[in-house]
Amino acid sequence: PVHRTAEVQAARMKLPILAEEQAIVEAINENPVVILAGETGSGKTTQVPQFLYEAGYAANGKIIGVTEPRRVAATSMANRVAEEMNLHDGQVGYQIRFEGNVKDNTRIKFMTDGVLLKAIQKDFLLNNYSVVIIDEAHERSVYSDILLGLLSRIVMLRQKRGNPLKMVIMSATLRVEDFTDNQRLFKTKPVVIQVEARQFPVSVHFNKRTAFEDYVDESYRKVCKIHRQLPDGGILVFLTGQQEVNALCRKLRQTFPGVKKTGESKPDEDMEKVLSKIKAKKQNMKKRSKKEVDQRVKINLDHYSALPLQEQEQDHDESLGDLVDSDQELDINDESEALSQSQTAPPLWVLPLYSLLPSYRQQKVFAAPPEGSRLCVVATNVAETSLTIPNVRYVVDTGRVKTKFFDKVTGVSAFHVTWTSQAAANQRAGRAGRTGPGHCYRLYSSAVFNDEFEKFSLPDIARRPIDDLVLQMKSMDIEKVIHFPFPTPPDIQQLYAAERRLLLLNALEPPPRNIRLKRKISQEWTSKITPLGRAMAAYPLAPRYAKMLLLSQQHDLLQLSITLVAALSVQELVLDQPADSEPGDTHRRWLGQRRSWAGTGQSLFLGDPMVLVRAVGAAEYSGDIEAFCSTNGIRSKALREVRKLRVQLTNETNLIIPSGTTPIVVDPRMAPPTELQAKQLRQILMAGLPDHVARRIAPNEIKEAEDRRKYKYAYRCPEMEDPVFLNPSSILRYSHPEWIVYQDIYEHDDKIYLRGITAIEP
Numbered sequence: 001p002v003h004r005t006a007e008v009q010a011a012r013m014k015l016p017i018l019a020e021e022q023a024i025v026e027a028i029n030e031n032p033v034v035i036l037a038g039e040t041g042s043g044k045t046t047q048v049p050q051f052l053y054e055a056g057y058a059a060n061g062k063i064i065g066v067t068e069p070r071r072v073a074a075t076s077m078a079n080r081v082a083e084e085m086n087l088h089d090g091q092v093g094y095q096i097r098f099e100g101n102v103k104d105n106t107r108i109k110f111m112t113d114g115v116l117l118k119a120i121q122k123d124f125l126l127n128n129y130s131v132v133i134i135d136e137a138h139e140r141s142v143y144s145d146i147l148l149g150l151l152s153r154i155v156m157l158r159q160k161r162g163n164p165l166k167m168v169i170m171s172a173t174l175r176v177e178d179f180t181d182n183q184r185l186f187k188t189k190p191v192v193i194q195v196e197a198r199q200f201p202v203s204v205h206f207n208k209r210t211a212f213e214d215y216v217d218e219s220y221r222k223v224c225k226i227h228r229q230l231p232d233g234g235i236l237v238f239l240t241g242q243q244e245v246n247a248l249c250r251k252l253r254q255t256f257p258g259v260k261k262t263g264e265s266k267p268d269e270d271m272e273k274v275l276s277k278i279k280a281k282k283q284n285m286k287k288r289s290k291k292e293v294d295q296r297v298k299i300n301l302d303h304y305s306a307l308p309l310q311e312q313e314q315d316h317d318e319s320l321g322d323l324v325d326s327d328q329e330l331d332i333n334d335e336s337e338a339l340s341q342s343q344t345a346p347p348l349w350v351l352p353l354y355s356l357l358p359s360y361r362q363q364k365v366f367a368a369p370p371e372g373s374r375l376c377v378v379a380t381n382v383a384e385t386s387l388t389i390p391n392v393r394y395v396v397d398t399g400r401v402k403t404k405f406f407d408k409v410t411g412v413s414a415f416h417v418t419w420t421s422q423a424a425a426n427q428r429a430g431r432a433g434r435t436g437p438g439h440c441y442r443l444y445s446s447a448v449f450n451d452e453f454e455k456f457s458l459p460d461i462a463r464r465p466i467d468d469l470v471l472q473m474k475s476m477d478i479e480k481v482i483h484f485p486f487p488t489p490p491d492i493q494q495l496y497a498a499e500r501r502l503l504l505l506n507a508l509e510p511p512p513r514n515i516r517l518k519r520k521i522s523q524e525w526t527s528k529i530t531p532l533g534r535a536m537a538a539y540p541l542a543p544r545y546a547k548m549l550l551l552s553q554q555h556d557l558l559q560l561s562i563t564l565v566a567a568l569s570v571q572e573l574v575l576d577q578p579a580d581s582e583p584g585d586t587h588r589r590w591l592g593q594r595r596s597w598a599g600t601g602q603s604l605f606l607g608d609p610m611v612l613v614r615a616v617g618a619a620e621y622s623g624d625i626e627a628f629c630s631t632n633g634i635r636s637k638a639l640r641e642v643r644k645l646r647v648q649l650t651n652e653t654n655l656i657i658p659s660g661t662t663p664i665v666v667d668p669r670m671a672p673p674t675e676l677q678a679k680q681l682r683q684i685l686m687a688g689l690p691d692h693v694a695r696r697i698a699p700n701e702i703k704e705a706e707d708r709r710k711y712k713y714a715y716r717c718p719e720m721e722d723p724v725f726l727n728p729s730s731i732l733r734y735s736h737p738e739w740i741v742y743q744d745i746y747e748h749d750d751k752i753y754l755r756g757i758t759a760i761e762p
């Protein structure tokens with residue numbers, strides 16, 4: 001029996017889902033799969049696990065599992081449920097990537113979807129679980145989607161063995177048909193329970209003018225106005241990331257100055273730590289004899305090692321930039337600082353909310369603000385459906401969301417701020433109507449909403465190349481990926497292309513010769529993963545870049561190749577010379593600089609990637625980065641991104657490299673590659689780009705005399721019918737070698753260009 005406090009009991013009674021307890025438990029008792037759709041805040045996440053606990057699903061040592069696409073939801077909801085049930089002995093726990101408080105006696109386990117995926121890799125039937133709840137299924141994260149497919153099969157297998165597993169899919173009230181009307185996923189249509197929520201009317205106010213660039217400023221003005229002029233009630237602001245959230249919090253507190261200031265965290269101390277680490281690493285490297293390095297010239301393509309597969313989850317609202325934000329975050333540990341006052345308005349209780357905020361600070365949004373003050377939560381889209389903040393009456397919606405985009409050619413990802421979908425904007429507006437009638441202020445016009453916003457956000461799986469996904473599934477020994485019951489299947493051509501590329505990378509076993517000749521690889525043959533593929537699957541990178549980093553564990557190449565992969569991953573680090581115009585002085589200077597970076601011999605063979613690595617190093621050495629970048633045609637914003645990526649990739653690498661290896665550190669001022677290292681990097685690049693090979697078109701292949709000049713820089717690529725051309729800024733235009741590998745292909749003025757060129761043959 002559960003002993004809840006009177007206070008908790010009273011709060012629960014207000015939740016609409018409580019009236020449905022019996023219906024929900026009966027439906028789950030009687031059906032293998034139940035879909036529960038309900039308005040955000042109706043009590044799904046906090047209450048359904050408790051219903052199941054009280055209905056006996058935690059008996060006989062079995063676990064009630066709940067998956068969340070976001071880490072913040074997993075930790076916060078586990079704490080809340082433990083609190084509500086008055087169970088503080090570990091019976092309610094959470095597990096996220098590298099952190100958790102799960103014990104042997106844990107009966108209700110909240111986890112990220114990636115954690116459950118890994119659990120399935122260990123025990124396919126999930127025998128310890130009596131029920132698995134896939135929460136926030138409407139978010140359509142790639143891992144949740146895969147879990148739906150896997151669980152639909154596991155449920156059938158467990159049923160056959162007389163040890164049934166229940167599956168509960170919980171979602172906000174949108175697009176439930178994707179799950180119900182999908183015969184491949186569920187042969188018999190699952191039971192759907194709709195939870196009616198008390199939703200009060202929300203008046204939506206569009207801006208006449210859309211805030212395009214300055215939406216953070218605009219949200220600031222709106223909050224000030226609401227706070228000064230409108231009656232009581234909490235304010236919830238939607239921004240796109242941690243930096244914006246912190247900036248707005250800071251500004252609001254300046255406007256409504258606080259009672260007292262406390263010390264900000266000390267940046268100098270951190271810097272000191274970083275520097276001493278770098279020093280230690282350098283000394284370590286010096287110890288190895290130079291001779292030893294010289295002997296290890298060749299890159300051994302079979303040399304790689306990694307720990308067993310790690311979970312790779314992503315949080316939708318966190319970008320790499322946020323993870324390594326150098327901006328000192330506002331310290332509001334001291335409660336009095338969050339409370340800001342001014343003569344003209346009552347105090348404003350300003351709280352940030354984003355995934356990476358420590359959970360004790362996240363919890364603050366649920367508590368009532370101090371007497372006489374107004375709550376203002378500045379959030380990323382975690383507040384859209386994952387967390388319900390009480391007593392919000394005003395929503396300020398910038399209409400933006402930060403999304404991960406993928407380069408189709410390279411598979412490299414980047415975060416961009418775009419318009420959110422109409423469905424998401426309506427979810428945001430709904431946050432104002434939980435406890436009474438409310439208002440939503442949209443900082444964009446109704447025309448923009450109608451014409452520019454998509455109706456629904458695309459599921460993640462439809463938005464990106466799936467090489468990494470195929471590799472993940474193969475690493476779980478799901479060989480026929482094509483037959484997998486996806487809620488929304490990926491495009492079949494996309495799937496074949498992914499398999500082909502993985503084969504070329506030696507991540508998959510090659511098919512027998514007779515099948516290879518028919519060129520219908522994926523239809524008749526299902527490739528198994530290779531040991532190299534398994535190691536690659538441990539990296540949160542496009543497989544080709546993962547392979548490059550794995551091979552770089554030899555010869556102390558990791559620092560360099562991390563910089564290389566980071567520089568290749570950022571768009572237009574080094575600006576192109578305009579193809580059309582006469583090169584002016586500036587461009588001539590840029591070209592001169594690039595030629596000197598490209599060097600001679602091995603360095604020049606490495607080509608454009610060499611220029612990138614040296615551009616990064618030179619800029620970091622320069623002292624005045626902005627000035628250096630503008631004189632040398634480097635995009636300083638891109639350079640900052642490279643720096644952040646290097647930190648991220650270094651951290652990831654340290655998690656993957658075998659124990660006993662000295663962890664690597666990021667030294668921004670890295671020395672340029674030696675001749676030897678340039679040669680090794682070239683071998684590593686070729687190992688990662690086996691499908692990106694091109695051959696120069698020889699003069700005798702061109703018939704017309706006048707065509708000869710036109711085809712001076714023309715190459716043949718396997719996948720392209722027409723010739724492709726060396727990018728006008730490529731350093732290898734000077735030598736245009738016969739065989740090259742390239743990073744990507746792009747189109748400009750009806751001409752196709754290759755970019756990021758390295759010579760295969762000197």
Ligand code: ADP
Binds near residue numbers: 039043046079366
């Ligand atoms: P749903 O999953 O249907 O969106 P939830 O179960 O997350 O709903 O939320 C139900 C209620 O519990 C909401 O009113 C929310 O504000 C409240 N709640 C959730 N977490 C906490 C917490 N840590 N402290 C106080 N209240 C909370």
Ligand code: MG
Binds near residue numbers: 041044045135136385
């Ligand atoms: Mg929920």
